[in-house]
Amino acid sequence: MPSETTQVKVVVKARPLLEVEETKGGKNVVKISGDKISVDTGGKEQTFVYDGSFAGDVKANQLYKDRCEPLLQKALEGYNVSIMAFGATGSGKSHLMSGTEDDPGIVPCLNHSLYKHVEEKAGKKEFFITVTFVEILDEQMTDLLNPHSNEMRVRQHPQLGIYVDGLSELVANDGETLAKLYEQGSRARKMGATDVRAHRARSHSIFTIHVDQKESNSSKVGLKSTIQMVDLAGSEGVDSNSSLQAVARVIAALGDSKKKGGHVPYRDSRITRLLQEAFGGNAFSLMFACISPADLFSQETMVTLQYATLARNIKNEARVNLDETTHIIADLREEIARLRDKLTTNSKKEDVMKMEDLIHDLQIAKRQTWEEKQRLSIQYEEERKTNLANKGILEWVMDSMRKGDKEMQEKLLLLQKEKDQLMLQYKEKRKAVDGMKEDLQKKIAEYSKMADSGKATDASTKAKVTAIHELKELLKSESERLKEIKQHLKEVTEKQRTEREDARSQNMMLRGNAELRQAVEIEERKKIEMENAIMVEDEMERVGREVDFLRMEIQNKVEQGKQYSSEEGSKLEIEVAELKAERQVIALQQQVLEQEKARLQRTLDDAYKHHKEETEILQLQNFQTFRNYREVFEQQKSALEQRYRGLLEDAVQDAVFMSSRNAEMVEENQSLRQEIAELKDRLTVLEGQAAAN
Numbered sequence: 001m002p003s004e005t006t007q008v009k010v011v012v013k014a015r016p017l018l019e020v021e022e023t024k025g026g027k028n029v030v031k032i033s034g035d036k037i038s039v040d041t042g043g044k045e046q047t048f049v050y051d052g053s054f055a056g057d058v059k060a061n062q063l064y065k066d067r068c069e070p071l072l073q074k075a076l077e078g079y080n081v082s083i084m085a086f087g088a089t090g091s092g093k094s095h096l097m098s099g100t101e102d103d104p105g106i107v108p109c110l111n112h113s114l115y116k117h118v119e120e121k122a123g124k125k126e127f128f129i130t131v132t133f134v135e136i137l138d139e140q141m142t143d144l145l146n147p148h149s150n151e152m153r154v155r156q157h158p159q160l161g162i163y164v165d166g167l168s169e170l171v172a173n174d175g176e177t178l179a180k181l182y183e184q185g186s187r188a189r190k191m192g193a194t195d196v197r198a199h200r201a202r203s204h205s206i207f208t209i210h211v212d213q214k215e216s217n218s219s220k221v222g223l224k225s226t227i228q229m230v231d232l233a234g235s236e237g238v239d240s241n242s243s244l245q246a247v248a249r250v251i252a253a254l255g256d257s258k259k260k261g262g263h264v265p266y267r268d269s270r271i272t273r274l275l276q277e278a279f280g281g282n283a284f285s286l287m288f289a290c291i292s293p294a295d296l297f298s299q300e301t302m303v304t305l306q307y308a309t310l311a312r313n314i315k316n317e318a319r320v321n322l323d324e325t326t327h328i329i330a331d332l333r334e335e336i337a338r339l340r341d342k343l344t345t346n347s348k349k350e351d352v353m354k355m356e357d358l359i360h361d362l363q364i365a366k367r368q369t370w371e372e373k374q375r376l377s378i379q380y381e382e383e384r385k386t387n388l389a390n391k392g393i394l395e396w397v398m399d400s401m402r403k404g405d406k407e408m409q410e411k412l413l414l415l416q417k418e419k420d421q422l423m424l425q426y427k428e429k430r431k432a433v434d435g436m437k438e439d440l441q442k443k444i445a446e447y448s449k450m451a452d453s454g455k456a457t458d459a460s461t462k463a464k465v466t467a468i469h470e471l472k473e474l475l476k477s478e479s480e481r482l483k484e485i486k487q488h489l490k491e492v493t494e495k496q497r498t499e500r501e502d503a504r505s506q507n508m509m510l511r512g513n514a515e516l517r518q519a520v521e522i523e524e525r526k527k528i529e530m531e532n533a534i535m536v537e538d539e540m541e542r543v544g545r546e547v548d549f550l551r552m553e554i555q556n557k558v559e560q561g562k563q564y565s566s567e568e569g570s571k572l573e574i575e576v577a578e579l580k581a582e583r584q585v586i587a588l589q590q591q592v593l594e595q596e597k598a599r600l601q602r603t604l605d606d607a608y609k610h611h612k613e614e615t616e617i618l619q620l621q622n623f624q625t626f627r628n629y630r631e632v633f634e635q636q637k638s639a640l641e642q643r644y645r646g647l648l649e650d651a652v653q654d655a656v657f658m659s660s661r662n663a664e665m666v667e668e669n670q671s672l673r674q675e676i677a678e679l680k681d682r683l684t685v686l687e688g689q690a691a692a693n
């Protein structure tokens with residue numbers, strides 16, 4: 001297995017002087033020239049040399065290209081890589097690692113090149129990439145990709161190295177997935193805290209990319225490497241932060257020539273255990289020492305630079321990691337079988353314990369196969385929906401809600417179908433009614449024409465009158481039916497509205513689900529808009545038909561040479577004007593609806609933004625409330641304990657008093673007995689004397 005001795009590389013990155021620092025009168029006390037960096041500490045200039053020093057105007061992607069891309073190449077050759085950001089709070093560590101949209105950080109840049117490489121090698125090589133994301137705060141570990149509450153432990157596997165037992169490893173088949181996982185994890189890191197900045201300043205996070213690869217169609221053993229991206233806790237006051245102090249002690253133990261060869265306190269904290277390969281182990285390591293250029297921070301800058309100097313002396317022994325999972329599993333199985341035989345004849349306690357460890361090692365080794373990692377990843381995906389939802393990460397809730405909402409959606413769909421059918425019936429019925437009206441008008445016209453002509457016989461008059469009467473009756477009943485349909489339609493619409501309301505309140509119950517609510521609102525609004533549009537269109541059509549009908553009637557009459565009386569004329573004109581006005585009103589209504597829609601859209605967007613912010617705050621507050629409860633509980637507990645302690649002390653004192661009193665009484669009793677005995681003796685003597693006399 002090829003291996004290389006390598007030194008931990010240290011690059012200093014000074015962030016720009018922030019506006020807030022400038023307004024406070026902060027001055028730039030850092031000068032950079034080549035790999036040298038000088039800090040003016042109140043008139044005294046101190047100079048340090050590193051593997052690189054970069055000023056504030058340097059973009060993260062340039063730093064990535066320059067310093068991290070070669071490390072990615074190493075990782076692709078099978079070496080482990082560790083990229084760490086170290087520095088005081090506010091020195092720009094997170095900015096460097098995560099970056100912004102305009103200035104993507106080291107993690108997004110590396111993500112991009114990693115998958116570019118994977119694409120380029122398609123056909124020749126197969127890659128299997130997974131990620132884990134852990135946060136360590138006050139020695140507590142949080143699985144940022146799947147924030148569960150199961151116990152997690154740092155363990156060491158004899159062949160696979162150091163790992164966190166219980167940490168979810170998720171498959172990232174493409175750069176987009178990896179970016180999403182990193183983003184969600186970073187968000188989960190924020191969501192758990194009441195004071196995001198203080199929390200981040202005190203916590204460490206490690207985002208690890210596991211790259212497994214093998215040559216396509218080859219039985220050659222594949223490669224297996226890890227890329228650790230570490231955002232260390234803020235170092236201002238290294239003394240006050242014990243786990244960072246532990247990192248400092250490890251750096252000093254390995255990097256300080258006076259302490260070389262001595263004990264390295266990796267086991268002092270979880271972060272140092274997890275960085276064991278990065279400092280003095282099997283990895284190519286790069287430490288970004290992040291500093292602020294401001295005089296206000298010069299003390300913190302000096303602490304960072306001193307540790308950076310020590311870190312640069314650390315030597316690592318990096319080797320190519322072959323994917324020997326299959327062999328490891330076979331070896332472990334063999335060892336387990338041997339031990340099992342031994343245990344059947346002679347079961348010693350240490351052998352039983354060793355057996356337990358071996359079985360656990362085998363379990364871990366078995367989880368390293370691509371198939372098993374894939375299976376577990378799917379299982380974690382399921383779990384993390386709930387865990388992330390509990391943490392307020394919304395996207396997953398949305399997905400699951402869509403499923404949960406299905407029943408309600410189906411109900412609404414059925415109602416919509418019923419409504420559509422009713423609408424169709426309504427339209428058809430109205431068309432028929434309108435036709436009948438038209439027919440009736442015609443029949444009345446024919447009848448009056450016949451009557452005017454004076455040619456009408458009794459029979460023909462009767463027939464016409466009967467037909468008119470029948471039609472009138474039919475029209476009446478059909479109009480009734482139309483009314484009924486309309487009423488039914490109204491009821492269904494109302495039912496639909498209440499169901500939607502229910503659905504919405506159900507959605508409301510899901511805390512933080514602003515996106516989903518917005519999606520539901522948008523969908524609902526679209527439906528209402530569509531329905532309104534249909535109604536308006538329908539009305540317009542009806543009014544149009546009425547106008548046409550009138551026009552036709554007038555034309556008919558004109559053609560028949562009918563002279564309108566001024567009364568009829570003005571009646572018709574009024575009717576036309578009314579219809580026109582009706583049409584205008586509808587058009588106006590439509591305009592108003594459009595305006596209302598735009599206004600609602602704006603209100604909704606504002607409400608959405610506001611709600612989203614409020615939800616986040618609420619979640620943070622809830623967490624705070626929980627902490628307050630816990631504090632009160634702790635106080636009550638200690639008050640009770642104190643009370644019981646007091647009672648116990650009293651009881652002990654009483655017991656002591658009673659026992660001393662008891663001793664006194666025993667003594668008294670004894671002396672009384674003595675006295676009685678003496679009195680008895682005297683009595684006997686006196687009785688003797690009396691008898692003698």
Ligand SMILES: Nc1ncnc2c1ncn2[C@@H]1O[C@H](COP(=O)(O)OP(=O)(O)OP(=O)(O)O)[C@@H](O)[C@H]1O
Nearest residue numbers: 015016088089090091092093094095096200201234
């Ligand atoms: N290169 C940069 N360009 C512009 N602004 C920067 C740069 N680096 C850092 N900043 C700004 O400096 C501030 C502190 O940066 P950041 O939050 O990354 O510090 P940090 O070291 O991660 O702090 P903490 O330890 O508290 O998490 C932020 O407002 C950030 O936007």
